Amino acid sequence: MNLTEAIKRPTLHEELVERLRNLVVEDALKPGEKVPEKDLCESFGVSRTPLREALKVLASEGLVVLQANRGARVAKVTLEELENTFPVIAMLEQLAGELACRNLSDAGIAQIQKRHDAMTKAFVARDRKAYFQANQDIHNALIEGARNEILESHHRMLAARVRRARFMVNLSDERWAQAIEEHEQMMEKLRARDAEGLGQLMKTHMMNKYAAHVKAMTDAPDGAAQR
Amino acid sequence: MNLTEAIKRPTLHEELVERLRNLVVEDALKPGEKVPEKDLCESFGVSRTPLREALKVLASEGLVVLQANRGARVAKVTLEELENTFPVIAMLEQLAGELACRNLSDAGIAQIQKRHDAMTKAFVARDRKAYFQANQDIHNALIEGARNEILESHHRMLAARVRRARFMVNLSDERWAQAIEEHEQMMEKLRARDAEGLGQLMKTHMMNKYAAHVKAMTDAPDGAAQR
DNA sequence: AAACGTAATTATGAATTCATAATTCAGTCA
DNA sequence: TGACTGAATTATGAATTCATAATTACGTTT
The missing domain is CATH 1.20.120.530 (GntR ligand-binding domain-like)
Structure with a gap:
């Protein structure tokens, strides 16, 4: 085993990417629905900053769609x-x-x-x-x-x-x-x-x-x- | 042409993803180097928030590597x-x-x-x-x-x-x-x-x-x- | 009552602030 | 001199604040 390996501590936004991805994949957030930023912040107990960072990543993966000034929606499955x-x-x-x-x-x-x-x-x-x-x-x-x-x-x-x-x-x-x-x-x-x-x-x-x-x-x- | 198509306005973080990606691909930011968050904010004239959002996306693309509490480095080409x-x-x-x-x-x-x-x-x-x-x-x-x-x-x-x-x-x-x-x-x-x-x-x-x-x-x- | 226009409210993007982890630097002692 | 300790500084992650765009609610007009 390599003892010099970097220790890995998950940051909030990494956690959130995982959790949000699961919500989308497991259909808890339905396609086309708006992503309820505020609610999710509350239920995860985090502020908007890391949550929004996570949404950007999910958008680059194509799971959500961002519209300027109109937030995020779960991408539709067409x-x-x-x-x-x-x-x-x-x-x-x-x-x-x-x-x-x-x-x-x-x-x-x-x-x-x-x-x-x-x-x-x-x-x-x-x-x-x-x-x-x-x-x-x-x-x-x-x-x-x-x-x-x-x-x-x-x-x-x-x-x-x-x-x-x-x-x-x-x-x-x-x-x-x-x-x-x-x-x-x-x-x-x-x-x-x-x-x-x-x-x-x-x-x-x-x-x-x-x-x-x-x-x-x-x-x-x-x-x-x-x- | 579809007249009902959504109009697209770029947000800051989208711009930044593009620009940063170019800096990395064009070798202006060298592999292994730390990404100078502060300097980039100044030269782009934006605050840290959108820049950091962009870095998260670039990290998910594998162009930069994030280390918790130690910022971002340009990924090495191995x-x-x-x-x-x-x-x-x-x-x-x-x-x-x-x-x-x-x-x-x-x-x-x-x-x-x-x-x-x-x-x-x-x-x-x-x-x-x-x-x-x-x-x-x-x-x-x-x-x-x-x-x-x-x-x-x-x-x-x-x-x-x-x-x-x-x-x-x-x-x-x-x-x-x-x-x-x-x-x-x-x-x-x-x-x-x-x-x-x-x-x-x-x-x-x-x-x-x-x-x-x-x-x-x-x-x-x-x-x-x-x- | 339906359509329009406007004010109030809410949501969003981005800047700023704040707490803390990491790093630097000065001083101490071997 | 050189390694170690701890304070000062800086950088980072995340929360908060702020300005503005979008949405909703409400009156007004026809």
Whole structure:
């Protein structure tokens, strides 16, 4: 261990970026809504300064939209945005898959296998919450396994935007089964350390997810998504 | 034209993000240096509040590093960082190439061809400044031509990090000639609207650029780059 | 009653102030 | 001389204040 490592104390605005991002991603702050600066300051017990700093960062990530003299609004999840976001995140996942295959330890792969099994169990039990959690754990582990902080940070930003979209549609049984099947194939490639193969699958997996979202949103366009 | 479009007025902190980013990218603020908050406030004629907001954004882009209670420093350009950044930006360029082939108008392609010719002329004249400018114009035009704002914004962030690296090494004649040749091929693919082909070339082009940087930095490691 | 105009209120961006952490510098002692 | 201690200074994070833009509330007019 490196004893000279800088000690990390979180500053208020860093905390706030995290907390606010969660509020947006977890849909506590709804798309299009105004961000209630005053209320948030009170409930977090901070002044406006650090909160506003955090909002600037969130704006640069595209989670909120700032209008001069009219404050911040939670960015809407539009079909157009998803159309733009998914291809980009798909490329990043492809790269992550390739790198993870090369950089993960055997133990790391075993760990992911375990999570994969948990996810399969959740699918069989039709436990959506557990499924989402395990699914996200797997993707995060693969991204981390790529050992590339730039990739990781950009993926995190995009994933936040995409993750919000799940509140707009239901996961169809059909797509659910397909996703599980795709993950099954991904595990095969990972165990075989087929970098190209895993990368390709992860890219396709993401684009299939996109297609499912578009289909669900188009079928039931009464959600928040508008062109 | 959409007459109901929101009018856009820049706020101070937005201006500052731009200006500061330029200072960092153009090497006016050197890697590792402390960001002189006070001086910058004076020379920009603003108070610390908007400047600090801007620094938070730049930090989220990775151009500066914040340490609690010890202010901001310009992020160093390390070999490790480039090793992480280039593969990511290469993937984005690949996607951009594919999309640009599909979305650019004939006029748009002609425009890029013109810039390409200007770049070739600059190469023949050994005019580095004009070359860099034309080169950047071409890449920007291709990114814009992809018509994907998400892709564009993430590319911009990464390009800023990479662009700083050019101050650390000299462009070798050998690499310069190779880059021109690569651009020649790219133009061919673009004119033929071979999306896959252009994407592939742009990815490779970026990775070759990376290799050249590594070679130059390793040969003359007395620059600012340290592991 | 609906539409308009104006005053009151609120929210926002930015400057300023304040408390505290980090740094510098002077003095002390080995 | 040179390392250490602690006070003075400076820089930083965050709260507060201030000027102004945006919104709301209220009268007025038709």
